[in-house]
Amino acid sequence: xxxxxxxxxxxxxxxxxDYETREVLMLAYINELSWxxxxxxxxxxxxxxxxxxxxxxxxxxxHVQKIHDILVDCDEDTVIFxxxxxGGAACHTGHRSCFHRKVQGSxxxxxxxxxxxxxxxxxxx
Amino acid sequence: xxxxxxxxxxxxxxxxxDYETREVLMLAYINELSWxxxxxxxxxxxxxxxxxxxxxxxxxxxHVQKIHDILVDCDEDTVIFxxxxxGGAACHTGHRSCFHRKVQGSxxxxxxxxxxxxxxxxxxx
Numbered sequence: 001x002x003x004x005x006x007x008x009x010x011x012x013x014x015x016x017x018d019y020e021t022r023e024v025l026m027l028a029y030i031n032e033l034s035w036x037x038x039x040x041x042x043x044x045x046x047x048x049x050x051x052x053x054x055x056x057x058x059x060x061x062x063h064v065q066k067i068h069d070i071l072v073d074c075d076e077d078t079v080i081f082x083x084x085x086x087g088g089a090a091c092h093t094g095h096r097s098c099f100h101r102k103v104q105g106s107x108x109x110x111x112x113x114x115x116x117x118x119x120x121x122x123x124x125x
Numbered sequence: 126x127x128x129x130x131x132x133x134x135x136x137x138x139x140x141x142x143d144y145e146t147r148e149v150l151m152l153a154y155i156n157e158l159s160w161x162x163x164x165x166x167x168x169x170x171x172x173x174x175x176x177x178x179x180x181x182x183x184x185x186x187x188h189v190q191k192i193h194d195i196l197v198d199c200d201e202d203t204v205i206f207x208x209x210x211x212g213g214a215a216c217h218t219g220h221r222s223c224f225h226r227k228v229q230g231s232x233x234x235x236x237x238x239x240x241x242x243x244x245x246x247x248x249x250x
Contacts, residue, residue: 008133013138015140017149022147022148022149023147024140024147024149024196027138027198039228069228070227070228071226071227072224072226072228072233073151073152073223073224074216074218074220074223074225074226078223093199098198098200099196099197099198099203100196100199101196101197101198102195103164
């Protein structure tokens with residue numbers, strides 16, 4: 001159903017989008033294993049490129065993403081997870097969306113408030 | 126503003142999303158050149174991985190994407206182009222969105238009608 005062979009590293013981009021508002025919450029990568037885990041559990045699983053391991057989104061914060069629908073593109077090399085974002089925020093910064101900054105000239109302007117304090121959720125680092 | 130060095134091939138994913146309905150239309154890749162062209166012209170430019178060249182979306186079909194806003198993610202390695210899709214359809218199949226198929230069990234179910242006939246737009250191949 002997906003063409004994992006298309007990318008050199010076996011990873012394909014997965015867009016998480018709010019199933020109601022259609023806001024794009026984040027983009028992460030999936031491999032065959034995280035794709036199977038997502039289908040089996042109905043909860044978004046990605047492949048962490050930094051940690052090189054299977055990543056259940058929300059495993060630390062509890063802010064998991066419940067899958068409502070999955071869309072596949074024409075080339076079968078990108079998917080959209082239409083999700084319910086538990087806890088309201090997808091971004092590790094506490095913002096609802098990872099895309100909370102807008103280009104304005106040569107600046108990036110932050111929009112929207114933080115829904116949680118990262119230190120409270122992940123602990124001080 | 127973007128961290129092109131983060132990917133081995135210098136390409137970052139760009140999500141094209143309808144600026145009004147927030148429907149995700151397509152995902153393609155940008156390099157530094159296509160990013161600069163997009164900012165300069167206000168029209169979405171990508172990097173074609175198959176043709177290995179700068180790709181003005183709509184250069185064949187006339188179905189260009191006018192940029193309304195650009196969002197940047199927390200890692201500065203993915204962007205969203207909020208666009209007005211001229212001609213109504215972003216997908217080379219004639220569908221509005223490249224993501225016109227939904228996972229249903231082990232099947233992919235096509236949703237929505239074609240807005241144009243690819244043969245009329247691109248010619249027979």
